[in-house]
Amino acid sequence: xxxxxxxxIPYSTLVKVWAVLLALTAVLVFVSRVFHETLSVPAMxxxxxxxxxxxxxxxxxxxxxxVLLKTMLFVALATLVIFLGLLFSDVLVxxx
Amino acid sequence: xxxPGPAAAAPHRDYQGAKIGMWLFVFTExxxxxxxxxxxxxxxxxxxxxxxxxxxxxxVVIGVANTIVLLTSSLTVAMSITAIQxxxxxxxxxxxxxxxxxxxxxxxxxxxxxxxxxxxxIYPNGPELLKRPQGAIIFFGLYYTMTGLHGLHVLAGIxxxxxxxxxxxxxxxxxxxxVKLENAGLYWHLVDVxxxxxxxxxxxxx
Numbered sequence: 001x002x003x004x005x006x007x008x009i010p011y012s013t014l015v016k017v018w019a020v021l022l023a024l025t026a027v028l029v030f031v032s033r034v035f036h037e038t039l040s041v042p043a044m045x046x047x048x049x050x051x052x053x054x055x056x057x058x059x060x061x062x063x064x065x066x067v068l069l070k071t072m073l074f075v076a077l078a079t080l081v082i083f084l085g086l087l088f089s090d091v092l093v094x095x096x
Numbered sequence: 097x098x099x100p101g102p103a104a105a106a107p108h109r110d111y112q113g114a115k116i117g118m119w120l121f122v123f124t125e126x127x128x129x130x131x132x133x134x135x136x137x138x139x140x141x142x143x144x145x146x147x148x149x150x151x152x153x154x155x156v157v158i159g160v161a162n163t164i165v166l167l168t169s170s171l172t173v174a175m176s177i178t179a180i181q182x183x184x185x186x187x188x189x190x191x192x193x194x195x196x197x198x199x200x201x202x203x204x205x206x207x208x209x210x211x212x213x214x215x216x217x218i219y220p221n222g223p224e225l226l227k228r229p230q231g232a233i234i235f236f237g238l239y240y241t242m243t244g245l246h247g248l249h250v251l252a253g254i255x256x257x258x259x260x261x262x263x264x265x266x267x268x269x270x271x272x273x274x275v276k277l278e279n280a281g282l283y284w285h286l287v288d289v290x291x292x293x294x295x296x297x298x299x300x301x302x
Contacts, residue, residue, distance in 0.1 A: 006111070006274075008181045009174070018171040025163055025295075029156075032300040044296040052289045059174045060285045061278075069119055076123040080130040087134050088141075095142040 007064035017058040024051050111275055118279040122286050125249075129290050132242050136297060139238065143231025150235035151301030153218070158209045159299030162202050163291060169198035170288040173257070173281045183271035185264065192261045192277075195284070199254045206247050239298055246294060249287045256280045 024047050031043040056062045062070065140147045176191035217224025218236055225236055260280045263269045269277045 006181060006278075009178055011175055011178055014171055014174050014178065018167060021167050022164065025160070025167070028296060029160055029300065032296070032302075036302070040300070044300065048293055048296050051292045055170060055285050055289050055292070059170050059288075060282055069116065072116075072119060072123065076126055080127065083130065083134055084137070087138060091138045091141050095138075 007061060009058065009061065009064075013058065017054055021051055021054055024054075109273065109275075114275045114279060115282075118282050122282055125286055125290075129242075129245070129293075132238070132245070133293065133297070136238050136242070139231070139234050140301075143229075143234060146229055146231025147235050148302055150232055150239070151298060153213075154239070154299050154302075155209050155212070156299050158205050159295055162205050163295050165198050165202050165205070166288045166291050169195045169202075170285050172198065173284050177274065177278055177281050180264070180269060180271055180274045180277060185267075185271075188269075188277075189261065189264050192257060192264060196254060196257050196261065199250055199257065202250055203247065203254075206243070206250075243294060243298070246287070246290055249290070253284050253287050256283060 028043055028047045032040045035043075056073070062073070172191045172195045176188045176195065179185075179188035179191060213219065214222070219225065220237055220240055225233055257280055260269065260277050263276060
């Protein structure tokens with residue numbers, strides 16, 4: 001009962017996730033150096049949240065957590081996105 | 097059933113409660129750094145040119161090296177949790193010790209990096225920085241604030257992980273009671289996630 005959520009993630013899964021994280025970092029650095037005029041910002045906006053997501057999902061065991069925790073995280077992140085939206089509705093009018 | 101003896105001796109544990117408590121703390125950290133990221137986005141919109149130039153001055157090699165160091169340390173702490181769950185105590189200790197070592201490497205890199213920048217007069221109120229336009233002063237102000245606050249989290253993480261290593265050694269973290277190590281791991285992964293965002297925003301911003 002006590003360890004109902006204590007899911008054991010195999011070493012091999014963790015190592016694979018780590019390899020993907022390193023590969024994504026390499027792509028991000030490569031794109032930002034070589035295609036910095038065109039692709040750098042889209043790559044950053046796509047790859048960075050993906051990397052963070054992998055850390056949350058596997059390293060932080062989110063994949064094996066219940067609906068409650070996932071919902072709580074969603075609310076926290078949604079709050080940040082709302083702040084970001086409100087901020088840019090202001091910033092783009094002032095400096096845009 | 098068994099009387100007060102064994103029941104009273106068994107310490108009260110709440111695995112789910114402990115984890116949810118840690119996650120709530122993680123959320124407050126996300127909002128704390130999130131606020132700083134919002135500040136960064138607003139000023140980057142106002143001073144795109146200065147932020148671009150500021151990013152060019154940062155040491156990308158150290159930035160990327162530290163990313164690899166932190167990602168690897170996240171792996172080792174996650175593996176140490178798997179190890180203790182499987183009852184592999186020695187392996188769990190070794191993996192945690194490697195995590196601590198990598199955390200120390202991160203801070204050493206940080207000292208090397210900051211020393212070079214401070215040596216050039218680029219620091220808040222530094223003589224060289226004050227000659228720059230307002231946008232550059234804000235860029236480096238945010239750089240020192242955000243990587244500095246992150247660095248403090250790394251330092252705190254070293255403290256937390258060192259305590260976990262001691263608890264592992266004393267057998268107070270075991271295959272049937274490891275939520276402390278899991279929560280310390282959650283904190284360490286959070287530190288990693290924040291760095292994942294700091295890398296493109298500062299080092300790759302150019």
